[in-house]
Amino acid sequence: MIQVKHLSHSFGRYWALKNISFSLDKGDFLFLTGPSGAGKTTLMRVLHGSLAVQRGVASIAGFDLKNLPEKRLYLLRREVAIVFQDFKILPDQSVWDNVALPLQVRGMVSSQVHKRVRAVLRSLRLDSKSRYLCREISGGEQQRVAVARAVVINPKVLLADEPTGNLDRKLSLQLMEVFRQFHVHGTTVVLATHNEELIRSLPGAKILCLKDGSAVECSWGPEGEGA
Amino acid sequence: MRILARLLYLGVINLGRNRWAQFFTLSTVAFTAFMAGIFLLLLYNVQQAARSTQEDIQFQVYWDPAYPMEEIREQWKEISSWDIGSMETFTPEEALEDLAGSIAGDLDADSLAGDNPLPATALIEFSLQGQDTQDRALLMRSRLMELPGVQRVSYNPLQVDLARTWVRVSSGIFWPLIGLMLVITGLVVANTLKLNQMQRREEVEILALVGASSSYIQFPLLVSGALQGLVGGVLSLGLLRLLHLALEDVLYFPPLWLKIEFLPLSYILAIPGVLTLVGLLSSFLAVNNRLR
Numbered sequence: 001m002i003q004v005k006h007l008s009h010s011f012g013r014y015w016a017l018k019n020i021s022f023s024l025d026k027g028d029f030l031f032l033t034g035p036s037g038a039g040k041t042t043l044m045r046v047l048h049g050s051l052a053v054q055r056g057v058a059s060i061a062g063f064d065l066k067n068l069p070e071k072r073l074y075l076l077r078r079e080v081a082i083v084f085q086d087f088k089i090l091p092d093q094s095v096w097d098n099v100a101l102p103l104q105v106r107g108m109v110s111s112q113v114h115k116r117v118r119a120v121l122r123s124l125r126l127d128s129k130s131r132y133l134c135r136e137i138s139g140g141e142q143q144r145v146a147v148a149r150a151v152v153i154n155p156k157v158l159l160a161d162e163p164t165g166n167l168d169r170k171l172s173l174q175l176m177e178v179f180r181q182f183h184v185h186g187t188t189v190v191l192a193t194h195n196e197e198l199i200r201s202l203p204g205a206k207i208l209c210l211k212d213g214s215a216v217e218c219s220w221g222p223e224g225e226g227a
Numbered sequence: 228m229r230i231l232a233r234l235l236y237l238g239v240i241n242l243g244r245n246r247w248a249q250f251f252t253l254s255t256v257a258f259t260a261f262m263a264g265i266f267l268l269l270l271y272n273v274q275q276a277a278r279s280t281q282e283d284i285q286f287q288v289y290w291d292p293a294y295p296m297e298e299i300r301e302q303w304k305e306i307s308s309w310d311i312g313s314m315e316t317f318t319p320e321e322a323l324e325d326l327a328g329s330i331a332g333d334l335d336a337d338s339l340a341g342d343n344p345l346p347a348t349a350l351i352e353f354s355l356q357g358q359d360t361q362d363r364a365l366l367m368r369s370r371l372m373e374l375p376g377v378q379r380v381s382y383n384p385l386q387v388d389l390a391r392t393w394v395r396v397s398s399g400i401f402w403p404l405i406g407l408m409l410v411i412t413g414l415v416v417a418n419t420l421k422l423n424q425m426q427r428r429e430e431v432e433i434l435a436l437v438g439a440s441s442s443y444i445q446f447p448l449l450v451s452g453a454l455q456g457l458v459g460g461v462l463s464l465g466l467l468r469l470l471h472l473a474l475e476d477v478l479y480f481p482p483l484w485l486k487i488e489f490l491p492l493s494y495i496l497a498i499p500g501v502l503t504l505v506g507l508l509s510s511f512l513a514v515n516n517r518l519r
Contacts, residue, residue, distance in 0.1 A: 048436070050436075071441060073435075074435070074438050074439060074440045074441070074443075075438075077435075077436065077437065077438035078438040081437075082436065088429075088432070088433050088436060089433070090429075090430060090433060092244075101433075101434070101437050102437040102438055104233075105434065105437060105438055105439035105440075105443050106438065149437065153438070
C-alpha cells in the first residue's frame with residue numbers, strides 16, 4: 001500500500017528527510033515518532049502529495065508520487081486522507097459542513113452524505129455539536145472534526161500528524177480506538193506522535209523513529225516492531 | 228450537471244460571505260470603472276467633435292451672372308451626384324430673398340428685383356475624413372472650377388488644417404490614451420479582486436487537501452470574480468449615466484453649442500465585458516498556486 005525507497009527531501013540546504021525507506025501493506029499501522037523537527041510532518045506531506053518527491057521513490061495507494069501530475073493529485077487525495085496537527089478546518093462553517101466537505105467534492109448525493117456524516121459524527125461523539133460553527137467548539141472537538149473529515153471517506157490510507165496533540169489522555173485513547181477500528185477494517189494508518197502511551201496501546205503496529213530527517217533505532221524501547 | 232449547478236450556486240453564495248469585504252471590493256471596482264468611464268466619455272466626445280469638424284468643410288461656388296440659369300441647374304444636378312455631404316443652392320432671386328431676410332427691414336428686395344447683382348451660388352458640404360485632406364480639398368476645388376460658368380470657388384484652407392489636426396488627435400492620442408486607461412483600470416480592478424479572493428486561500432487549500440479537483444475549487448471563485456466584475460461594471464455605467472444626465476447640456480451655449488453625447492452601445496457593452504474578463508483572470512491568478 002505504501003512503498004518508500006531512499007526518500008530524501010530538502011528545504012534549500014536543509015535536508016528534512018534523508019534516505020528514508022519503508023513499506024506498508026494493506027491494513028498495516030505505522031507509528032511515526034521522533035522529536036520535533038525530526039521530519040515527521042515533512043514525510044506526511046510528501047505522502048499526501050503536498051510536497052514533491054525530490055529524491056528516491058514513493059508510492060501510495062497505487063499512485064507513483066514521483067510521476068503524479070499535479071492535475072491528478074485530487075485522485076490520490078480521494079484515497080488517502082490526512083489529519084493535520086493544526087486541524088485545517090473551516091472555522092466559519094459548521095461541524096457538519098466540514099465533515100461533509102470531502103463527500104460533496106466527490107459529487108455524492110445528499111442522502112448518502114447525510115447518512116455517512118451522521119455515522120461518523122456519532123462514532124466521534126460530535127453528533128450533539130453538528131450544527132455548531134467550528135470556531136465555537138473547543139480545540140479537542142476541532143481535532144475530532146479534523147479526524148471525522150478524514151475518516152468519512154473510508155480512505156485506503158489514513159495519515160494523521162499528531163492527531164492527539166490537543167486532547168487529554170482519555171480523549172486521546174478514545175481517538176486511538178477510532179484509528180484502531182479503521183486499521184482493523186483494512187485501512188492502512190500512518191500516525192505521527194510523540195505519545196509513547198499511544199504507541200504502546202497498539203502492540204502489533206510498526207514503528208519508524210526519525211531524528212534529524214534520518215530513520216534511527218528507537219531509543220525508548222517500544223514493544224512494537226520496526227517498519 | 229448537479230455538480231455544475233452546485234458550483235454555480237457556490238459562486239453566487241460566495242458573494243454573500245464577508246459582506247463588508249465584498250462591499251468595499253465592489254465599490255472600488257465600480258468607482259475605478261466610473262473614473263475610467265468619465266475619461267472615456269471625455270475622449271469620445273472630443274473625437275465626436277473632431278469628426279463633426281471634419282464633415283463641415285464648405286465650398287462656396289459662384290457662377291457668372293450672365294451664364295444661363297438652365298445650364299447652372301443642370302450642373303447642380305451633376306454636382307449632387309458626386310460624393311459630397313450636402314448641397315444648398317440659390318438662384319439669384321433666392322439669394323436676394325435670403326439676404327433680405329437676414330437683414331430684415333434694412334433692404335428693399337423688390338427695388339432690386341429688376342437689377343439683381345447677386346449671382347447663382349451653391350453651398351457644398353464635403354466630408355474630408357481620412358488621409359490627404361488638403362489634396363482632396365484642392366482636387367474638389369479645381370473640379371468645381373472646371374465647370375463652365377463657374378466664376379469663383381472659395382473655401383477656408385485653415386478649416387482643412389484644423390480637420391487634419393483633429394484626425395491626428397484622434398489617431399495619435401485617442402487610442403493610446405484609451406489603451407493606457409484600460410491598462411490602469413485593469414490593474415487596479417484586477418488587484419482589488421485578487422486581494423478579495425486571496426482571503427479565501429485557506430479554504431482553497433483545505434478543499435485541495437480533501438480531494439477537490441482544480442475545476443471544483445476554481446469554478447466558484449471564477450464565477451464570483453466574474454460577477455463582481457460584471458456588477459461593478461454595470462454600477463459604474465449607472466453612475467456614468469447619472470453624471471451624463473446632469474452634464475449633458477453644460478456646454479450647450481454660444482459659441483460652443485456642444486451637447487455631450489453618451490457612450491455608444493459598443494462601449495457600453497465593453498465596460499462590463501472587460502471587467503468581467505478581468506474578474507475571471509484575477510480570480511484565476513489569486514488561487515492558482517494554492518491548489519497543490
